[in-house]
Amino acid sequence: MAIELVVFDLAGTTVKDNQDVHRVLQLALAKHNVTISIEDANAVMGIPKPVAIRKLLEKQYIGTRAIDATWIDVIHHDFVEAMIHFYKTDAGVGEKEGVSDTFRRLRNSKLKVVVDTGFDRQIVDPLLERLGWKKADLIDASVTSDEVERGRPFPDMIFRAMELTGVKDVKCVAKVGDTSSDLQEGNSAGCPLVIGVTTGAFSKEELLKEKHTHLIDNIHEVVQIVSDFT
Template identity: 45%
Template sequence: MNKVQLVVFDIAGTTVLDGGNVAIAFSQAMKEHGYTIDVEEVNPLMGYKKPVAIRMLLEKYEKDPSKITDKLIIDIHERFVVLMISYYKTGQGVEPLPGVDKVFSYLREKGVKIGLDTGFSKDIAQAILDRLGWQKEGKVNYVVASDEVPSGRPAPFMIQKMMGEAGISDPRQVVKIGDTEVDINEGLNAGCLFSIGVTTGAFTREELEKYHPTHIIDHMEELIPILESVN
C-alpha cells in the first residue's frame, strides 16, 4: 500500500468500546457542579475537546453568563478526568471494538502507520492505552490528545501533528476515521484522502450523513476494502 501512509483513528466509540460511560461521566461531573444535563444532550458533543464541550453546555444552561468562568470549567473538567481515569483503569468493558485488532494487524503488515487522536486530555488517553497495552505492544505509532495542540477537533491540528511526526507532507496520504461530527470535519479540514464515519459510537448513520463523510461503515473491518480500493 503506497498511497495511504497513515490512518488516524478516534478512540472511544471508534476503536474502544464505549457503553455510554463517557457521556455518563460527563453528565455526572456537570451534575456535581449544579447542572443536570441528560446524557442525550451530551452525546452530540462527545468528539469535542472536553473543556470546549463543557463551555458549550454551560452557555446553553447557565442563565447568568458571569458564572461561566475558567475556574468553573476547569473544576468540572478535572472531575470528569478523575471519573474517566478511574473507569479506564478499573471498569468493565474497556476493550477494543470488534475488528479493530484485525485492522491494526492489516495496516502494520502493509507498512501503514497507525495514529490515535481524541477529544480526551492526555492523561485519560494514556489510561486507555495502558489498560489495552497498545503502546507497550507496539500496536499504534502515534497518539495525540486534544490538550497537546492549540485546538481540538474539528480543527486539523492533531492530524497535522501526527503527519509531522511521520514525515508526511501530503494529507491525501492520510485517512481519518471516527464516530462523531467533529471526527468527520477534522478529516475534511485536514484534507485527508478519506474522512470516514463509523456507527459504533455516538452517532447513527443518519446523523453522520449530515456531515458528508466520504464513507460510512458499520464495522471496522469494512475499512480494509476501502483502503484496498486505492492501491
C-alpha cells in the first residue's frame, strides 16, 4: 500500500530551532519564579505546551502555590505571546535546509503534505505566514494540538490530518519528527513509516530508544524513503 500523506512536525524538524522554543518556555516560567534548565525544556518538546508546563511545574516548582489550571493558563498565555512575537520578528526564523524542495517533490508526486505541532493555532498561523508555505502551495493543511482532544503522543493530530486530506487508511501515512513524542504519535496511530530526524531537539541516541522505521539526518531523505515504500 503506497504512502498518500506525509505528516511533518514543525520546530526542529522543518523549522529552524536553535533551542528558541526552549528559551521562550524557560523565560515564561521564570516570570513566575520557576527555574528550569534547557535540558528540562527539551524533555517536554513536542507535547502540547499546557501539558509541558504542568510537567515542568510538578518537577521544578518548590513553593506552596497550587499547580492548577488557572496558573498553567497564565504561564501558557505568556509563552504563546512570546512565541508569536518571536516568529513574527526574529531574523533567525526560517525553514531548515531543503524543506521547501522536499515538500515540492512530494506534492509533485501527488502526495499530501501536512504539518502538525505541539503549538496552538495562535502561534502557528504567523509562523506559516512567515514561511510562505501556504502561499507557495507546498502544504495541504496544518494541525495544532489545541484543535484535537489529545495532543502527542496520542494519534489525534494524525487522524485529523487524514480527515483534512481525505486519506482513509493510516497505512498510507508517514510521520516525520524530531522528538520522542513525534515517534510515539506515529506509532500510536499505526503509521507504517515513522521517521525520526536526528538534527532537532532529540539526539540520535535518544530517538533510538523509540520504535521507528528510519532515522535521518536530512529532511530530503524522506522523498526516497516514501518512494521506496510499498
